[in-house]
Amino acid sequence: MLAEIKDLAENLAPRLIEIRRHLHSHPELSGEEYQTSAYVAGVLSSCGLHVTESVGKTGVMGELSGNNADHRTLAIRTDMDALPIQEITNREFASRNPGVMHACGHDVHTTLGLGTAMVLSQLSEALPGNMRFLFQPAEEIAKGARWMVDEGAMSGVNAIFGVHVFPSIPGKTVGIRYGALTAAADDLEIIIEGESGHGARPHQAIDAIWIASQVITTLQQAISRTQNSLHPVVLTIGEISGGRAPNVIADRVRMLGTVRSLHPDSYASLPNWIENIVTNICDTYGAKCQVNYHRAVPSVQNDAKLTQILESACREAWGNEQVQIINEPSLGAEDFSVYLEKVPGCMFRLGVGIAEQKNYPLHHPRFDVDEAAIVTGVVALAYTAYKYYQAK
Ligand code: NI
Secondary structure, three states: OHHHHHHHHHHHHHHHHHHHHHHHHOOOEOOOOHHHHHHHHHHHHHOOOEEEEOOOOOOEEEEEOOOOOOOOEEEEEEEOOEEOOOOOOOOOOOOOOOOOEOOOOHHHHHHHHHHHHHHHHOOHHHOOOEEEEEEEOOOOOOOHHHHHHHOOOOOOOOEEEEEEEEEEEEOOOEEEOOEEEEOEEEEEEEEEEOEOEEOOOHHHOEOHHHHHHHHHHHHHHHHHHHOOOOOOEEEEEEEEEEOOOOOEEOOEEEEEEEEEEOOHHHHHHHHHHHHHHHHHHHHHOOOEEEEEEEEEEOOEEEOHHHHHHHHHHHHHHHOOOOEEEOOOOOOOOOOOHHHHOOOOEEEEEEEEEOOOOOOOOOOOOOOOOOOOHHHHHHHHHHHHHHHHHHOO
């Protein structure tokens, strides 16, 4: 089966590169993937999959039946949206939509989903169970997975795999991580209300800016003193506004931030922990406060057994050369975790670093990929899917 998958993927390489370049030159923003999803639906239909469009706004679902020896369904999720970035790669297939760019490699992900569907559709008689391909919109705004799940994309699914390209891993290498891959990312809004007054007489006012500075400083220090150092927490206030004039005490400050954590204990305790600190400081100085803590995306926790299936599939396919175990999790976030609230899953990283040239990071206007990695990604997904049905 491995040899057949490799042959099919190799033969499809020119077509897959063509698909990737088409997607790359026609990027669409989160939630607006109309042309992309129509294109995806067309390719899936042409290889005989049962296609459902508009699953979670612009999401697409493609289903492939196996030979029914196993009644389970394995899902593969790939995301389709681009970013509001002006591309400056000078590639002939660079973005034709001004100010919009596939700078996070979701064009490659979509191609991997399509390529895997193409390969497995030709091997469906040897595939024991069913496959469901989820082409997800709006990953960059962390909404698309929820949209698709809410519309039943996971009903009947037993497990799920996902992939993200990574420029700091050499092209054609698969990065595998056991346990936490990405962090939980929560949204934080803090509003502090004091009392205005003359800048010369602060004792007659309640200075919301000074209290806000106490809140920020205390939160940062308290992480190191009251959170378990072995369970990383990052709290970033990225936006702050308040005050109207240099000589007027500000009566209101609004701060917006992001809170990242990996461990379930931190994840559970952070909302109250933050609220207590903010409330205590504001109480001390007579200000009122509101803390709005919003759960956005949980942590991606890779399932051990599925990760093992992926690892052994990749080692079998390429030996140890093209397999890299990732030792550290990322504090970035990924809404693949929303599917993991329903079933166990595993997300891996596909190296797309180009040899002997500077590789720009994800979300950079010069971000570029080693297209040879597309075949690697398709083989990894297709063979892992096959192995999933072998491992009971
Ligand atoms: Ni991404």
